[in-house]
Amino acid sequence: MILKSKRPLFHLTPKENWMNDPNGFSYFKGEYHLFYQYYPYNPYWGDMHWGHAKSKDLMSWEHLPIALRPDMEFDQDGCFSGSAVEDDGKLHIFYTAIRYSKSSISQSGNKIPADEKSLISTQAYAFTEDGIHFKKKKEPIIACPKEVGDEAYFRDPKVWKKDQYWYMVVGSKSLDKEQGNILVYKSSNLVDWQYLSSITKGDIGRMWECPDLFELEGKDIFLFSPIDGGEDEQKNIACYYTGSFNYEKGDFKFEDFDMLDYGFEYYAPQSMLDSKNRRILVGWLVMEEPLDANENWTGMMTLPRVLSLRNGRLQFDVVDEIKSYRRESLQKKDVVVNKQYELNFQHENTFEMNLEVEIKDNFELQLFSDEKKGLKLSYNSKNRQVVINREDVMNDSKAMVFGKERKSPQLLVNNNLKLRIFADKSVVEVFINDGQYVMSAIVNPREEQKKIIVKGNSPLKNIEIWRLEKIF
Template sequence: MITHQTELEKANIEINKLKERVSQHQWNLHYHVMPQANWMNDPNGFSFYKGEYHLFYQHHPFNSKWGPMYWGHVKSKDLVHWEHLPIALAPSEDYDKDGCFSGSAIEKDGKLYLMYTGNVWIDGKLDEDLKQVQALAVSDDGIHFEKLKENPVISVPPKGDVNTFHFRDPKIWKHNDHYYCVLGSKTKANKGQVLLYRSENLINWDFISVMAKGEGNFGFMWECPDLFELDGNEVLVMSPQGMNPEANNYHNLHQAGYVVGQLDYQTGELKHESFHLLDNGFDFYAPQTMLDDKGRRILIAWMDMWENDMPTQEFNYAGAMTIPRVVTLQDGQLFTNPAPELMKLRGEEVQYKGEIVETDKRLDGIQGDCIELKIVIEFQDAIEFGLKLRVDEATGQETVLRFDRQGGTVSLDRNQSGNGPSGVRTTEVDMTKGKVHLHVFIDKSSVEVFINEGEKVMTARIYPSEQAKEILFFTDISMKIESLSKWDLKRAIK
């Protein structure tokens, strides 16, 4: 007889077989959340419960490729040192037998509730013949979860212009005396939209409205919606599938971004401004946020992209999360910066000030594959300048961050980064002040670049050789490194 507990036990046994070998692999990340073994995608259930941060994730414990979805689970006291916990959810019931898809978490009456999408494939085309419902699981300790007997708590999509197959990824929150959730959806004509529901008890849900709908180049499906209040505004984060490239934007297979507006809780309508990307790099999808006990809005996203080559799969693991990012609203746009708790990982500081760069330049002590950099560049007369990361001159490997002052752009180039996918991503950045501020996090197979204190972020998975540790600064004329600090970072997660 299949039970939830027996499915969880089988999954945990499989992970335990592989985790030691995976942890020692050269591309295994040292301070990013990733699976102990096999597949990971979307962050789920990101929450603060009983004094700890909890993060769940889409997980296939039996293969390094996507498959029937479980919920993996980690927790942390400080957003830095994460502890792997037993798998929290497994497909085991008639309504979720083909996957416990994405969802979120909320505390109620001292218990932690997970709301997720139960997925069932029906004979036929995978993208059309599926049934998706919304279900709940509950825990007294935040670790061991039981599915509710009332499941599914939302069993059918609402009537109207709503695709009957795609209806997923609930994000729940409380406003005044009611619980609310948004769900990703699309119209019958394949335009992305978000649905708004309300409940008094988490179990009985009423459909309120289509909260927001795409027009024009806004994709055929909106996944993983997240709505939160920030400085008197509502922010809707979502991941549109099927947006067409426009200039420098929307060149990944799927996108992740946000709109800022005002939600009328009575009508359920969100009046909002234009769409903005949350990350202008390669590998960022399905972001989810939470409000912590310090009143901060913290964001984590899946640090990979669908249908990309993932070289770690042949070594029994795939997928990772970004570092936690603090989200703020400035002049109608979101700024995201690394959680300051990451400073706990720093070793001894190597520092430079006032260093002039006229061609390619190395600086003693500035290299590594698990490091943090803080840099202020005064570009002076330079038109093109930047830095090369994870350089191995013997093999020609390098990952290039290049600023173009005439175009007002910055690009991240991983065409020579080693194994894995290639390409260039470009975005506009403010260079009117004569300086650029950079905050760079390099891990064994990732790069995250925060530009001008969170104005733009560019994230990429890269898979270089173990020898690729050098860093070079370059310019076409001359520039000044006004300040530079580099730290080796300690391993935070095993």
């Protein structure tokens, strides 16, 4: 028997139907706003709208009316991804307006482009004064510069302010080759935009979606989601470069590269700077369809992650607000594991766990387990990698199409491995060694898969676990 409800409590999901990319992540009039790509008529991709939710603490979200609909001639086939900034008491929205040159009908009956080259893309603008009602500008604000870009691959504007000017990066691809790039724009008033430059690095992906560029602790960070930038089952990935951005010329000096998440499904993240000066990142965990026939929703967001730098690389942590939802807890120290140890704790697959392991041998942690089968988190002392395997918690769901196993980069653990784990009914996020790396996975556990089991002979220096609860 499958769990009665697989909808997460703390990962934002659509009230019903389809969700993808986070959009317009912002702080406006004392509340966090998170928009998202949304199809309101069935749980499959179709003509994109902007769904909308708000929160005071990034954990409890209130669904609001649809913010943007494809109701203008220039966006009649979709309001694609974009961003939002607050200025002068208004929330300013920038999004990609879509028309199809050719269309077809999907297996679910939704209108879709005939192919990816059938998109006619421009950048468009809307605003709100109250966070509920939105007014669009009656024509696009930026057309694709034909000398450097392709209008079929021109989307996802991200806007921010530096000194007295506003800047925008838009995802794109090169005209003459299968190579991703971004186009950079500059404005003094959020209305009139001047093309500044094109930035590319030709060794990853054939188009760069969902770009984001910001300063963090003296470094410039460039996030992007390159199409066909990955390997194996997941071709589309989310990653970043550290470097330095020249605001006069629009040049980016690329330095270190890394993935934003080493698990499954993670894509199209977007960041914002909140009133506490935290750089917070939210990503989309891809689902192709509902987990099973009993569910009427598709897609979810990650928990909001605070970004910092450590040794020149991004470090990740879940926002502190989640601690307000901790309930019963259990703590144990210096636990000896003799082949197998079961953690006796009632949690209903919604919990936070901190685990510190003294590595003496190979180590395995099973979550969502029935004693024999579960989500396996293991550490191989020879390869020094954390491995996540979800084969035994997929349970025939077709929502998860990106494989069964992922591996972290090699770790320098000095015989000490630290894991911070958030389980939320049908999803798990694993933060390795104080957030050096993150591995996320959507899962589909059965009703009896609720146990937490440790296998191997490595002692547990510390275990802390809290049941997480949200009262509606």
